[in-house]
Amino acid sequence: MIIAANFKTNHTRKSTAKYLEKLVSYVKENSVSEDIYIFPPFTAFDDFELCENITLGAQNAYPAEKGSFTGEIGLEQLEEFDIKTVLIGHSERRHILGENQGFIAEKFNFFKDRGFKIVYCVGEPLEIRREGEDALQEYIKLQFSGIDTKYEKLIVAYEPVWAIGTGLSAEPVQIEETISFISNLTKAPILYGGSVKPSNIKEIVSIAGCGGALIGTASWDVDSFIEMITIVEQCQ
Ligand code: PGA
Secondary structure, eight states: OEEEEEOOSOOOHHHHHHHHHHHHHHHHHTTOOSEEEEEOOGGGOOOOOOOTTEEEOBSOOOSSSSSSOTTOOOHHHHHTTTOOEEEEOOHHHHHTSOOOHHHHHHHHHHHHHTTOEEEEEEOOOHHHHHHOHHHHHHHHHHTTTTOOTTOTTEEEEEOOGGGTTSSOOOOHHHHHHHHHHHTTTOOSOEEEESSOOTTTHHHHHTSTTEEEEEESGGGSSHHHHHHHHHHHHHHO
16 A cells, blocks of 8 residues: 655654654564655755655656746755655645646656656546536546556545545545546556545545555644554555
């Protein structure tokens, strides 16, 4: 299973170091076998001592090696810390930062061409979910425009916008149906994200076709994240 922590705009370099120290020793002492990804804020990147199944990734990056893109970071800044994993298409970047599908596809292709592992997020807003299955499928299909769904280093995260940060996860049947639809579009592992927490992770990772979880809020506390890793390990 893949278990990913998206710190968003939380944690500092110091608190990330403490977090990773605790996580790494837990993973080592308990021989955890899950694939763990941590997406800290850029300012927390450092030469951390991790273990083989813990990967540090970037929550975003600009599709350029370097240049004049105020407020952004590019390939050069990621390479300094040996970051080879990037999150693309997160709904907060689509809806709050206004990234359109064309730009998202440009980013995808830039980092694909450089061999990055890409965690690619898709998911519908509530009004689309309310319109029904056809609208939902059409919406998600469009979120794959310009994306190479056969890319071997692709991981997809299905994250319904209405379930992100709301405490309200999608129902298992809704997750299963959408994962099943996405699995017709790609053979990549498909994660679920949206209010995943210790109390629901077991049910979520047990859903047919679910390859793991992308966790925001409940991952920010290392003990809560470790608790979820333990639950997933016990489900295997
Ligand atoms: P959440 O965020 O767990 O806080 O809902 C998930 C995400 O945005 O990846």
